[in-house]
Amino acid sequence: MSSDPLEIPDVLKPIENLLKGVTVMKPGRVVALLEPGDVVKAYVALKARYGETGLYFSTLVATDLKDEGKIRIDYYINVLEKNQYVVLRTYVPRDDPRIESLLKEAPAALPGECEAYDLLGVVFEGNPHLRRAFFVPEEVAEKDIFPLRKDAGV
Amino acid sequence: MTEEVSKVDKVVEIPMTVEIPVGPQHPAVHEPILIKVYAEGEYVVKAEAYTGYNHRGIEKLAEKKTFYQDIFLCGRVCGICNAVHADCYVRALEHILNKEPPPRAKYLRTLVMELERLHSHMLILAVTAEIVGFDTLFMHMMRDRELIMKAKEIVTGNRVLADYIMVGGVRRDLNSEKMDKLKKILTKVEPRIRYYWRVFEEDVTLNKRLVEVGRLTPAQVTSHGLLGPVARASGVATDSRYHDAYDAYAEVPFRIVTRKEGDCMARSLVRFEEMQVSLEICRYILNHLPEGEAVPDERRLPRRFPEGEAFTTVEAPRGELTYYVMSKGGVNPYRVKIRTPSYNNIINTVPFYVGHMVADVPAILASYDPCISCMERVTVIDLRRGTRKKVSVRDLARGEA
Numbered sequence: 001m002s003s004d005p006l007e008i009p010d011v012l013k014p015i016e017n018l019l020k021g022v023t024v025m026k027p028g029r030v031v032a033l034l035e036p037g038d039v040v041k042a043y044v045a046l047k048a049r050y051g052e053t054g055l056y057f058s059t060l061v062a063t064d065l066k067d068e069g070k071i072r073i074d075y076y077i078n079v080l081e082k083n084q085y086v087v088l089r090t091y092v093p094r095d096d097p098r099i100e101s102l103l104k105e106a107p108a109a110l111p112g113e114c115e116a117y118d119l120l121g122v123v124f125e126g127n128p129h130l131r132r133a134f135f136v137p138e139e140v141a142e143k144d145i146f147p148l149r150k151d152a153g154v
Numbered sequence: 155m156t157e158e159v160s161k162v163d164k165v166v167e168i169p170m171t172v173e174i175p176v177g178p179q180h181p182a183v184h185e186p187i188l189i190k191v192y193a194e195g196e197y198v199v200k201a202e203a204y205t206g207y208n209h210r211g212i213e214k215l216a217e218k219k220t221f222y223q224d225i226f227l228c229g230r231v232c233g234i235c236n237a238v239h240a241d242c243y244v245r246a247l248e249h250i251l252n253k254e255p256p257p258r259a260k261y262l263r264t265l266v267m268e269l270e271r272l273h274s275h276m277l278i279l280a281v282t283a284e285i286v287g288f289d290t291l292f293m294h295m296m297r298d299r300e301l302i303m304k305a306k307e308i309v310t311g312n313r314v315l316a317d318y319i320m321v322g323g324v325r326r327d328l329n330s331e332k333m334d335k336l337k338k339i340l341t342k343v344e345p346r347i348r349y350y351w352r353v354f355e356e357d358v359t360l361n362k363r364l365v366e367v368g369r370l371t372p373a374q375v376t377s378h379g380l381l382g383p384v385a386r387a388s389g390v391a392t393d394s395r396y397h398d399a400y401d402a403y404a405e406v407p408f409r410i411v412t413r414k415e416g417d418c419m420a421r422s423l424v425r426f427e428e429m430q431v432s433l434e435i436c437r438y439i440l441n442h443l444p445e446g447e448a449v450p451d452e453r454r455l456p457r458r459f460p461e462g463e464a465f466t467t468v469e470a471p472r473g474e475l476t477y478y479v480m481s482k483g484g485v486n487p488y489r490v491k492i493r494t495p496s497y498n499n500i501i502n503t504v505p506f507y508v509g510h511m512v513a514d515v516p517a518i519l520a521s522y523d524p525c526i527s528c529m530e531r532v533t534v535i536d537l538r539r540g541t542r543k544k545v546s547v548r549d550l551a552r553g554e555a
Contacts, residue, residue, distance in 0.1 A: 026249035026464040027398070053390065056376040059465075059476045059493040076465065076476065080390075083397055085465070108379025111501045112493075119213075147214050154214055 011082045014049035015042040029076075031087040036099045039075065039088050043105050046077065046086070055079045057102070060112025062120045064094070066150040071097045071122055075109075092122065101127035119148040189504060189519075193512045201507040203500075216490040221247055221459055222321070224487065228477075229317055231492060234274050235470045237266045237310070239477075240319040242468040243490075245400060246479035247321050249464035251456065257402075258448040259323035264402040265439045266309055266318055267468070268432040272343075273302040274471035275383075275425040275432075278523045279350065282422055285516045286363040291353060298346040305339045308332050322450035333440050340440075344433055351426040354419070364419035368518035370506060371416060378502040381495045382473020384522055387424045388416035394469035406442075408435050418521035458485055472496055472523045500524050 008016055009030050018041060021033035034042055046055060059076040075088040092099050101124035102109040113124040118134040118141070132141035140147060140154075147154045192200035212231060216224045228243040229236040241263055248255065255263075280295035303313045310316035311326060318325050328336075354360055370380065375388045385392050393410045395403040411427040413420040463480040473495030480489040499522045507515055 026462070027466070029465050053372045053376045056390075056392070057379050058467075058474065059478070059491070061478045061489075061491040061493075063480065063489045063491075074478070076478075078392070078397065078474075080392060085397075085467075087465070106379070107377055108498060108502055111497055147211065154211070 009084075011079055011084045011086055014045045018042050018045070025087060029085045029087050031074075031089050034088055034090045036073075036090045036092050039073075039090055040100050040102055040105060042088055043075070043077070043102055046079070047105065050079055050081050054081045057106040057108040058085075060109060060116060062116040062122050062148075064120055064149045065091075066094070069094045071120060073099060073116070073122065075102065097122040098125055099123070100125050103127045103129075119146060121146040121149070189500075189507075191507055191512065191515055196511045196513070198507045198510050198512060198515065201504045203504045213490050213492060216487060218486065220485045221481075221487055222455075224490065225320065226317060228490075228492070229315060231494065232470075233314055234277065235270050235472070235475075236314070237263075237270050237316045237318055238468045238470040238475055239492075240317070241267060241401065242466050242475055242477040243479065244319050244321055245468075246464040246466045246477050247459070249466065250459055250462040250479065250481050251321070253322055255323045255450075256446050256448060257444040258327075258446045259450075260401040261406075261439050261443050262309070262324045262328065262448055263319055264406060265436055266306065266316060266324075267401075268435045268439075269302055269306045269309065271432045271471045272429055272436075273299050273306070274523075275429050276302065276347075278520065279354070279422055279425055282364070282418075282517070282520045283354075283360065285520050286360060288357070288359060291350070295350055298343060298350075301339050301343045301346075305336055308335055308339075320450065320452070321455055323448050325449060327448045328443065333443070337437070337440055340433055340436055344430075347426065347429050347433070351423075351430075354422055354426065361419065363514075363517055364422060364521070365415075365417060367418045367514050368506070368510065368521055369415070369417045370503075374506065375416075379498045380473075380502060381498055382470070382523075383421050383424045383428065384473065384499050384503075386410065386412045387420035389414045392474065394467040394474045398467050400466070400468065402439065406435050406438055418517055421521040459483065459487075470495055473499060496522075496524055 008019065008022055011030055012019065012022065012032050015032060018034055018038045019032055020035060023031040023033070025031050032042065056078055057075065058078050061074040061076070063072045065072055070091040071094050072089065072091050077086045077088065079086055090099070097120070099122065101113060103113065103124070103126065110129060113127050114129055114131075114134045116122045117124060117130045118132060118136055124130060136147055145152050145154065190202045191198050212227060216227055219227060225240055225244060229240040231239045276295055276299040280292045280299065283295065284292035306316065307313045309326070309328060309332070310318040370384070370388045372389050374380070375385045375390045381392065389412055391410050391412050394400070395408065396410055408431050411424050411431060413424055459481045461481055461483045463478070465476065465478045467474050467476045475495055476493045478489065478491040479487050482488040503522055507518065510518060
């Protein structure tokens, strides 16, 4: 990972005004740092520029950064026109992880959001399908344990 | 539910696996999944997915094991496409280590992954035939699939779980004798694949059951993140071999197979044509295998990893498979995220069953290439009589439920 500021790559021009920073993840993925409230706006702007069939939502990765008191949420989007992976990266507080759901704009985010809620406790506001025990066993969900948190004791 | 009872005659529950005791055959959904289909008469009016029956916690387990142990763990996410899982994970490690495998190893990895695509496609096409009632075709295709399994054994030493890919290369090299055997197998299997391809195109029953069934538009494919042959059969040219040009795909000539129809038949025909492309890739590799070392000295590999992260993709037989690996330094990964293609293809396609006939559900499900053990048991609930009975997917597909 490089933390040096980079020039804004072409693929991110449509969301230039929302960017808080740009980095690169190996191999050659452009990472756009955003405020949590701007992720949906950024996706909408990318979709408006590249078209509904010009990109697709690929993967949602939520990571517990316990030492920093944050949970990092990465949205991986494959921009087919540019043949380029874009990562929308944002951070939410670990003690109250909430972010607007991307579901209305990208139905493909459904399993990723449900999984991140079930395993890490990230609440995607506006997603009506969130429920515990989507993946984890019910006895774990009943104890209010989020297994992928570093202090889950699993 | 009470309101639904008054409107709905029958509820069909399809527990699709589930797993995968012998290695999740379903790469994406690491566990069993239940798709509930609500039918009105013969037509589906609502569908829901329920997951979590056998979550194995592989991502959490991966954080507890070392980077190297996780190669074997990742290889066991899926029984059928285990080499692509290992390749995707290992390439993420190589990016973090700044390590480049030698060209010969890249070609051999590609060879094994294409053999996997061949036998995976043959399996799902055989199962598609079985589900629509063409058992003889299933038997013949599975017999010929054994040839590919043998080829994989010749290269990796194992028919199924290869454990072939390692950081910096592969575990075994090929000699000229093995290469001759592989060429003979490819020569033998090619006409068989062409024959089955023709059967799919011309057989009346297969055409009746698959053509114009389960149609998906390009916009549905991209908005729902559908991948692999499912996307390509609807005209969306997405293929990680092209997008990322990993391993030897930057050098080996191949083409992305697409069709425009977007129905179950198109998905089957895309797989047939992809098998043809895979055969060409395998043949090219055997004729152009670079000289040099392919097997690294394991003792020289670093035990501790530097800080870093990588996001790698691979075109598994079912579509794009992604791995995210994060290292904070040390011997264990801080985070490993696996997103298998079926994860998208099965969960996200649930709304698209609506409007189809119940008997088409298994054919559509098979066309998405899910884990077969998931579909083996189906429960039909008659809401008027309050009875439940279990039937096989095959009987359901034949309208005998």
